[in-house]
Amino acid sequence: MAGTPTVFIQIWVDINAVQNGSTAGVYMVDNRVGNGSQSEGSAGLSTQVTNGSTIQWNVYNIDASSAAVVSIVDIGNCNVWGAGGQPEAAASESFVGQAQSTGSAGYAITINVQKQVGSAGISITLNPSISAK
Template identity: 85%
Template sequence: MAGTPTVFIQIWVDINAVQNGSTTGVYMVDNRVANGSQNEGSAGLSTQVTNGSTIQWNIYNIDANSAAVLSIADIGNCNVWGAGGQPETVGSGVFVGQAQVTGGANYAININVQKQVGSAGITINLNPSITAK
């Protein structure tokens, strides 16, 4: 995977609102609204990128005083990633991938939310979309 990220997708989580399996309290945003991205502030973000763009995903807790542990478990396959663009973890909840094929599709993001250290975690499945032009 080549390149410095130019597309940033952030996942913000209100740990007081999330419940097992629900996307309530999960908000996705990107830096591509001027390029046609839609559904900012929802779990169904639709990101518009240029083919060849390197993309970085981060996850954040809205409550900066919370001890909750948040992580992106994985990012699923999508035809836009191409042969070598599959997003991979680069440490500390950060994933990086690359749009290598023109087109668009939904992809899966699985996030883990541990509301309190030592508590059972909650898995939330997101299904945003991406289009590469």
Template identity: 50%
Template sequence: MTIPTTQCSVQIQIWVDTNAIQNGSTRGVYLVDNRVTSGGQNEGSANLVTSCTQDSYVCWQILTVDPNASASVQIQSIGSSNAWGPSGQPQVASDNPNAFTGQAQNPGSSSYQLSINVTAGGGSGTTVILNPGMNVQAISRRTAA
């Protein structure tokens, strides 16, 4: 079962300047999240490190910097990572085919591979691979005495 975007407390947006993307370069790709006050790093770069707490639901959405651009952008895949745990692997959201959602289950710092497609107005496409990170903070759990 996939997670709807409306259940995500962690939001990551991928902004793409389609005029700057050439031959798989990450120039012109900017990742931002709503976690900067929680210890996130590299906001506004292709190397964003998102900080969240264990069991957080995470949503990724992709947008073009120029809403009038004739190019289209799409998340192709989000790779495996220790952060996702046994059942948190991000996949296409149940309520938005242009978003991915997942769950940060394992504490620690991990990177993951984010693959995006950029298709120019003329139909030629480019795949860009990013390697952002996720810093998952453990939740203290008390056991009953």
């Protein structure tokens, strides 16, 4: 993966609102609203980036006093990732990828919410989009 991340996408999860398969209580934001990103605060964030940008995704539990664990399981492929492939897990419990092709596409992010430590958790798939110029 080339470069230091300049685009940051955060996923905030209200673990009390999450139900099986539902994106209620899931809020996505990025640092690109000044560049045209849309639908901030929803599970359908539309991020605008420059081709070549390195992107970092992180997921957080809104309730900092909770022992519940939220994690990114997978970020699916889309044409914007280009030849470098889909984003991958990074050492800091985040995912990192790079926009290597211009265009716009939707992609899937699967997150897991363990309301109780050691439980199987609830998997949720988000369907944001990304555009690279």
